[in-house]
Amino acid sequence: MELRGFFPFMMSICLSIVLLSEKSVANIPVIGSIYSVFEGSQINWLDYGGMFLLSNNSNFSFGFSSTKEELALFSLSIIHVHSAIVVWTANRGFGVRDYDKFVFDKTGNVYLEKEGGIAWSPHTAGKGVTSIKLQDSGNLVLLGNDSRVLWQSFSYPTDTLLSNQLFFEGMRLVSEPNSNNLSSYLEMKSGDAILYGGFQTPQPYWSMANEYRKVITKEDGPVTSASLISNSWSFFDHNQNLILEFILSDDFSFDVTWAAVLGDDGFISFYSLHNGDQSNAVTMKIPQNECSTPEPCDPYYHCEFLTKKKCYCPLELSNHWIGSPCDGSKSSIQLLNMGDKLDYFALEFVSPYANCDLKGCRDACVSNCSCLMLFFENNSGNCFLFDEIGSFQLRNGTSKFISCIKLPSDAGQRLNPAKKESNSQNHLRIVMIATTIFLLASCLLFLGYWFHQRNKRMLQFFEDVMGKDNFSCQDDDIQVENFLEILSRNPNRYSYKDLQTATNNFSVKLGQGGFGSVYKGMLPDGTQIAVKKLEGTNQGKREFRT
Template identity: 30%
Template structure:
């Protein structure tokens, strides 16, 4: 039989000073007796209470400064309630529950509305409220179904408002911040949110969410880790998850009203254990041995998987010796402002794009020609690629980038080189990491805006844009444009008259050397000016030769024999190596494979030329068509030679190769063809 709840409060006011002693006797099955002493005049008090507080109580950090703002302790002394300022800062104070041994704040009421050291926590019959020194209400408990009889701090760290029947009206365990403790459940749909820093408890960017099948970590609504990824995690059943709980033996995802373990993480036995999502974005489970804090588990284990570990566009590399992440900037990027860890384009004419909400983006993106993509180094990867599906499959790099250029939310792409998969980086850019997987062939590109040289030291915006356009520019630009139009019209008219006057006449260039230099292209056969040709042909009476070298087949011949230096221009002698020429030849031959599927895309071509991926190996079977074309040119040249006409070799090395080829068993077809003297190769 349950006895009725009885409460008797005795207030004793001592004549020797302004002290009130409140003693309460209760009977609810087991009688209890609690006393509290209140000091109404002294602003600095060393008095604190154990387990219970009663309405019409006021506390501030200043009033309890001797105890660091602490005024209520649990019965076992493991937890305390305080108006506390974490760290060494003196401006942000919070009404919070603290684990005494570790000094960890395991719950805070006003995390997003900190107060001053003289702000008051007021407990009355309606609940708890936090009033700042200016009288503004910063936080309060919700409306309760009945009047408050007492505030209790349990031995498990739960802060409870109780009614006169000992029933729970409100409890802190139902409103977790970044930590859960033994005896506390985190139901599906609820979350833990990290603090911004260790001394700024404001809601940070990282969250732990409990879903129907797992517990996940997210940054900016993007998943970067799952509880089931942990090597120690074990999946027991396929039941839907109801809640997550931590106890003396580990962490569990439970289903079927808590009767079935869905996923478990077994740890060593401990009487005290807490699970916390810290400010860095790592989920840690800790226990205590005497006064030493032990980290039983941390996820993700690879801290380079934490999205913002190295700031925006930073590059994270694991230090195998220290285990700490090393931060740097990817290729084509440099460190930005000294106030941030973010990276910015090395070329000051490029600037990173902001989000869709930025007015500057909507204005600047009207012209797609302003968009460019800076390539990240080979082996660089992004956390979201492991959790998001590609936006498109089976596309080339250009199509992938074009798709990103049309979306203001897209800030970059990763392109699967072998699969043609296109991954888009949305809304905000985090950190990148060097992938340890040999199977990763994704190439990363960051979308940038190309414009005037921006000021150094900017972050992610359009640091080179000025909001105050000079008035003098408004005058000079139109007038300059008009002057250029007039000048162009004059030059066009003058050119038309000269063209008409000289029509039908053979005009010798007034400055042959200048004319040749103006149109000289490195690597083409030698060009001759008018006077030289006139003299050599006896005023064009004697034909001295015809044709050109079929260069692709000659390049294939030299590739097969490994004689790459013979393909280099004579003017480059001593300035290029065989390896450099080999790289160009192999890439070029791969690009002219007869089967389109064997040809590399432009992204791969760039990566091979820059040495970031291995060179492709030309397929001789797919290059046999070059021999067919070479044979046709050779036959044409043979007709010219047999007719007794002279020929001239524009490529001495080619002629030498031909002589060697003719003396052997194989026949090369890299001959002078009877087409034109200075044609393309």
């Protein structure tokens, strides 16, 4: 009997140990590699910041991290542990909840769930993936039976490049969108590295070919790839021969991990990750000029950089509101001449729309509904049309371009965005003041009406009791006297002679009031009284009677 009870008891203990062991394994990050039949959500690794896979050197981690848009949403990311820089993201723009799972099933399929659907997948189903490894370089690789790489994160960068990560034609970096929802892009095109703003028609603003800080090591051959090696960003031809370098630091070391991050401001910033300090960005950025990106300021604003960047609205636009001429408006169009003081970041990189005179350039913009602005180069006759506009650069001298902005003909009666916002605030303030005055006036009118109705009801009561004819023709004193006569339980009333006798001709004064003196007296029945003698005021008489 005791033996039969002992075995179930031991079985339950063993089962509890197994379950606890499985739980602890699921909640502790794995070092190096994970294998098929692995799954979990952010909440399973909550104590480890959502990370479930570490590189062997523990410099990089892979797992769930909060998105910038909302802390309650998560991305599947690779993070440099010491600096907390996110170097790669799987489901960018498609955040998942803390209960959505990362799954590596027995068929080798890898994916991230999102409320029953799929937020991200490398599409490796049926390719024989047996393990996922986070390399010491920060590269996440999916391996087959023969350790062959079937997929790697280095081939699908987001906004960051790491040391020894090859960047070649067909790949691109995409920044997070800025406050105006504009992203910047880095691509390898036509033998050159190009940065451009993600407008409807892309607008370049930097190229390695035009970068004067580069060091050329070989003159011939187009650039086909680039990589962060040692202390430089190196560019190679199709045979992997070094063509040029962009030197990042005087510290020549192969042990340093570098990160090139394309920020939402449009700049590529370089970080040395060996010391784990994210704020230790190299002072060298791409591009160098603070006003050379698409939107260092808001669209249509001037950007000026002397000791620091300054943004301000052009005086020519201070009384205008800028809108699209393709918005269905039937108003006619005018071109506002902005003079020859403006420059624009994309003019150095884009091809002209036409070669003509200034009138032909103006006519081309007016007749093209998508054209918002033109730049005309006097020397060459080149005409540049733009369907979207970022920030302007202000030249200290004169620019070689004449610029015009397209406006509706009634734009002078409108406001630019800055004034529109200010005017909206003033309008709101006026509405609030007017509403307050209206409410106060309404309250005063209501109180006046209420007092009028109360007096009217009291007057009606007097008329009902005493008769309208008798009441209306009497003066105030007679009305009150008559009213006191008809009230039930009216107070005892004494003649002046009775009070004069009771107070011994008002001989013992007790005090002085606001409307007369108070005297001590005694009634015939022995009751002591205080008598207030009014001294020539009608208000006092009323107070005495009430």
